[in-house]
Amino acid sequence: MSKVNLKTLAKELAVSISTVSKALRDSHEIGDETKQQVLAKAKELGYKPNPYASYMRQQKSNTIALIIPEMTNSFFLNVIDGAESVATENDYHLLIYITHEDAQKEKRIINHLQNGRVDGIIMSLSSTVDEYSHLHECIENNIPIIFFDRICHEIETIKITTDDFTSAFIATEHLIKNGCKKIAYLSIAENLSIDNKRMQGYSEALSKHDIEFDKSRIVRCNNDDKFNYKKIKQLFKNIEVDGVFSSIEKFALSTYSVCKDVGINIPNDVKIISFSNIATADFLSPALTTITQPAHEMGVKAASELFKYLDKKRYNIPNENIIIKSTLTVRESSIKKK
Amino acid sequence: MSKVNLKTLAKELAVSISTVSKALRDSHEIGDETKQQVLAKAKELGYKPNPYASYMRQQKSNTIALIIPEMTNSFFLNVIDGAESVATENDYHLLIYITHEDAQKEKRIINHLQNGRVDGIIMSLSSTVDEYSHLHECIENNIPIIFFDRICHEIETIKITTDDFTSAFIATEHLIKNGCKKIAYLSIAENLSIDNKRMQGYSEALSKHDIEFDKSRIVRCNNDDKFNYKKIKQLFKNIEVDGVFSSIEKFALSTYSVCKDVGINIPNDVKIISFSNIATADFLSPALTTITQPAHEMGVKAASELFKYLDKKRYNIPNENIIIKSTLTVRESSIKKK
Numbered sequence: 001m002s003k004v005n006l007k008t009l010a011k012e013l014a015v016s017i018s019t020v021s022k023a024l025r026d027s028h029e030i031g032d033e034t035k036q037q038v039l040a041k042a043k044e045l046g047y048k049p050n051p052y053a054s055y056m057r058q059q060k061s062n063t064i065a066l067i068i069p070e071m072t073n074s075f076f077l078n079v080i081d082g083a084e085s086v087a088t089e090n091d092y093h094l095l096i097y098i099t100h101e102d103a104q105k106e107k108r109i110i111n112h113l114q115n116g117r118v119d120g121i122i123m124s125l126s127s128t129v130d131e132y133s134h135l136h137e138c139i140e141n142n143i144p145i146i147f148f149d150r151i152c153h154e155i156e157t158i159k160i161t162t163d164d165f166t167s168a169f170i171a172t173e174h175l176i177k178n179g180c181k182k183i184a185y186l187s188i189a190e191n192l193s194i195d196n197k198r199m200q201g202y203s204e205a206l207s208k209h210d211i212e213f214d215k216s217r218i219v220r221c222n223n224d225d226k227f228n229y230k231k232i233k234q235l236f237k238n239i240e241v242d243g244v245f246s247s248i249e250k251f252a253l254s255t256y257s258v259c260k261d262v263g264i265n266i267p268n269d270v271k272i273i274s275f276s277n278i279a280t281a282d283f284l285s286p287a288l289t290t291i292t293q294p295a296h297e298m299g300v301k302a303a304s305e306l307f308k309y310l311d312k313k314r315y316n317i318p319n320e321n322i323i324i325k326s327t328l329t330v331r332e333s334s335i336k337k338k
Numbered sequence: 339m340s341k342v343n344l345k346t347l348a349k350e351l352a353v354s355i356s357t358v359s360k361a362l363r364d365s366h367e368i369g370d371e372t373k374q375q376v377l378a379k380a381k382e383l384g385y386k387p388n389p390y391a392s393y394m395r396q397q398k399s400n401t402i403a404l405i406i407p408e409m410t411n412s413f414f415l416n417v418i419d420g421a422e423s424v425a426t427e428n429d430y431h432l433l434i435y436i437t438h439e440d441a442q443k444e445k446r447i448i449n450h451l452q453n454g455r456v457d458g459i460i461m462s463l464s465s466t467v468d469e470y471s472h473l474h475e476c477i478e479n480n481i482p483i484i485f486f487d488r489i490c491h492e493i494e495t496i497k498i499t500t501d502d503f504t505s506a507f508i509a510t511e512h513l514i515k516n517g518c519k520k521i522a523y524l525s526i527a528e529n530l531s532i533d534n535k536r537m538q539g540y541s542e543a544l545s546k547h548d549i550e551f552d553k554s555r556i557v558r559c560n561n562d563d564k565f566n567y568k569k570i571k572q573l574f575k576n577i578e579v580d581g582v583f584s585s586i587e588k589f590a591l592s593t594y595s596v597c598k599d600v601g602i603n604i605p606n607d608v609k610i611i612s613f614s615n616i617a618t619a620d621f622l623s624p625a626l627t628t629i630t631q632p633a634h635e636m637g638v639k640a641a642s643e644l645f646k647y648l649d650k651k652r653y654n655i656p657n658e659n660i661i662i663k664s665t666l667t668v669r670e671s672s673i674k675k676k
Contacts, residue, residue: 002451003479063433071419072617081409084436088443093455096434097399098422115341115386117431120636141341234544256621278618279410283594285623 003043004047010059013041024049031060056070064306065095066111067106067123073249074277078316079148082299090307099126101223110134114141119310122302125150127128127189144309144317148302149293150192156319158305160298164194165203167291167326169202172245172274174289174328176209178335180243180271183215183223185236186228186251198247217241221251228254236264236308243334246274252288272333275326294324342385342616351379362387401431403451405461406445406489407439408561411587414462414631417486420637423462428645430457437464439561445472452479457648460640463488463611465527465561473528482647482655486640487631488530494657495645498636502532505629505664506539509611510583512627514547518581518609522555523574523590524566536585545656555579559589566592575604581672584612590626613664618664624670634660 006024010017015034022259023038025028028120030038034138041047051062066083068076074218080096087094095118099106106126111134113121123145132154138145139155149212183203188195188234203213219227219235232255235241246252252274266272266286276290342465344362348355349355353372361376368376379385381573382569389400404421406414410420418434425432433456444464451459455552459476461483470492476483477493489497513521526533557573571592573579584590590612597604604610604624614628639660647653 046448052453071415071422076411077415080434081436082432084409088435093450094387095431095437097426097432098417098419111386112431116388189528253618253621260621279620280591280616280622283591283598283623284618284621285625287623 003231004045005050008045009038009041009047009215013037023137037260044197046190059116062091063093063118063120064096064310065097065123067097067099067109067121069099069101069124071098074248074279075149075275075293078195078277079124079299079302080298082301083303084299086300086303086307092307095147100168101127103128103130104304107134108139110128112240114138114143116182119145120144120146120306122146122148122299122306124148125152125192127192130191141317143261144306144315145301146306146317149299150194152191156316158302158322159196160302160321160322160324161194162298162326164197165201165204167275168198168245168247169205169222170201170328171291172202172205173209173272173329175243175245175271175334176205176211178243178271181211182214182217182240183211183243183245184241185327186219186221186232186244186246186248186290187205188221188247190216190220195247221254225250225254229257230259233262236262236270242270243272244272246272246276249274249276249278251292252276256284258278266333268336268337279330281329284333289331289334290329291326293326294328297324342380342383343388343528346383346416347376347379347385350383353377363622365404366640369621370501389429397454398648399454399457400429401433401456402648403433403435403439403456403459403461405444405447405459407437407462407464409436410533412633412638413613414615415486416615416633417462417637420634420639421641422637424638424641424645426433430645431552437648439465441468452476454479454480458482458484458644460484460486460637460644461489462486463530465530468529474622477603480653482644484640484644484651484655486636488532495655496640496658496660498640498643498660499532500631500636500664501661502535503539503542505613506536506583506585508539508666509629510540510543511547513583513609513611514543515607515671516605517583519549520552520555520578521549521555521581521583522579524557524559524570524582524586524593525582526559526585526589528558532551533585540583559592563588563592567595570596571600572609574600581610581668582608582610584610584614587612587616590614594622594626604671605673606675610672619667619669622671627669628667629664630667631664635662 004317006017006020011022020038023035084094095111101128106129135152135155144160148160185199208211216239219231228251244255253270253274264270273289277293277295279289281290309317344358345360358376361373402425422432435447441464444467462480470490473490473493483494486498513515523537544551554577557569566589590610593610602608611627615631615633619628621627647655
């Protein structure tokens with residue numbers, strides 16, 4: 001079966017290719033009768049517009065990109081699911097890129113996406129990125145970026161986050177109210193906005209309850225599970241800890257692993273709370289207390305906001321912070337056993 | 339900053355657009371000196387090829403699609419991670435589509451992908467698809483498809499699966515050896531090849547151990563967690579069950595949920611085993627015995643096989659079944675407590 005294109009249709013109808021093209025785009029230059037004939041013939045022959053040819057005519061790719069730092073975090077999966085649903089509704093295609101927390105990879109991806117591959121980008125920064133020229137360049141090339149979760153303050157655009165400070169404050173206070181006084185904070189990366197806000201919330205809650213902030217209880221984790229396991233094991237060995245506040249889900253799982261291996265009982269010896277969207281929180285041993293982010297909603301919101309600006313020739317996105325609240329779900333890991 | 343395109347380069351160098359285009363593609367029609375000049379100027383001005391314009395010249399999109407039935411299954415996440423890594427290595431872009439187990443949505447996606455949007459497709463069938471004309475049409479339009487996990491027997495191509503029959507046989511025999519005689523099978527969909535094979539393995543193991551196959555212990559689950567919860571609850575209420583073999587992960591989690599709510603002890607009252615790639619299997623209460631599929635490896639293999647055929651004008655993929663073995667990981671949920 002040979003492909004039906006504009007040329008085939010033009011030949012069949014004995015009109016010019018330009019007429020067919022304009023008729024399919026519902027141009028006012030073409031009469032209704034001709035439009036009807038073109039549409040009927042297109043349907044009859046099973047014409048499907050070539051996205052690349054139509055890009056060349058309209059300068060639109062009908063594609064957006066979602067750039068995430070990792071796949072093994074249930075938060076990002078829910079974001080993908082949300083963003084994909086909005087893309088599909090708008091008859092758009094969704095490209096997925098994973099930076100694996102590698103700044104160089106993030107730069108290569110952003111570089112690749114310029115000059116028309118996509119109409120816009122939704123992204124969450126890699127934890128190792130510390131300068132943003134690639135993002136500025138992308139914006140200068142008129143490709144809009146909407147940030148979610150790990151946002152870039154330097155870029156003027158819409159940034160969608162959860163209430164990181166308040167959630168962290170509530171979580172830490174929850175541990176304190178359950179008797180914890182020596183609470184460790186598992187940090188993801190100093191240079192990420194979410195980490196700063198979460199640590200500020202943690203620190204503020206300690207301060208409110210007259211507990212001294214102790215630097216030795218701040219553990220800098222990264223993308224390497226083995227490294228994190230070792231760091232957390234060292235923490236328990238070197239210093240007294242009765243509570244753990246984990247800034248992201250995977251560090252909480254590493255903590256479970258350490259506790260299981262060295263015989264620390266959760267929640268008797270140490271209480272744990274974590275930012276997490278893990279589906280199995282209820283079935284963990286013990287069930288994990290989580291700050292559940294509105295991940296799916298954040299994906300939907302990021303994509304919906306982006307679509308507002310895609311049809312504009314020269315977009316002008318306001319610098320706006322949209323905050324969608326998280327919810328604390330208390331389970332066994334953070335409360336006193338009766 | 340205005341975009342640098344072939345026209346800009348041609349003007350700057352005072353040569354034709356065609357010369358620039360051919361020089362950038364390293365055509366033999368262009369002399370070495372001119373090529374050097376074009377490349378130097380392209381670098382100087384920061385020229386980035388427009389993917390759509392270059393598609394029009396080369397009829398290649400440098401994009402592949404990955405179509406999966408759902409996002410909330412850790413198996414598919416690992417497949418995405420594997421496929422994305424191969425796409426990146428090959429300087430390709432990866433489009434993600436989720437059918438949400440909806441046959442109509444699968445058809446719309448496949449229809450959308452024809453006429454050049456992608457160079458090839460990797461996919462796992464939706465559980466509600468029961469006729470395959472959309473896939474035949476896609477192949478006729480010269481877009482190669484490689485199947486993984488939920489394959490389509492009707493299409494001659496490469497199909498990547500795990501050893502579903504053998505793994506299911508081993509899993510069921512494992513339950514029998516741990517004392518189970520009344521084993522339920524949680525089925526995903528009659529019309530899926532993986533479900534057939536897994537149920538055959540289950541049935542064969544029962545037969546080997548002289549246990550009668552009892553239709554009332556086959557539970558047809560679907561994509562709706564609430565429906566599955568109800569069906570599993572009914573199963574336990576209506577009939578004696580001492581073992582559960584779950585064909586996919588989410589049904590095992592629903593079983594955990596039912597057992598928790600109605601006070602059935604795992605593994606004392608009922609033993610559970612499941613096909614699953616869940617990262618938290620070790621930390622579940624009790625830890626879940628899994629048949630762990632080589633999900634990441636399957637994603638890498640599917641993408642790698644596809645790339646072998648993308649550069650051919652008219653591809654001819656052999657009809658081949660590639661089987662990558664799963665591993666049984668025995669944990670607390672399936673063994674007698676000491």
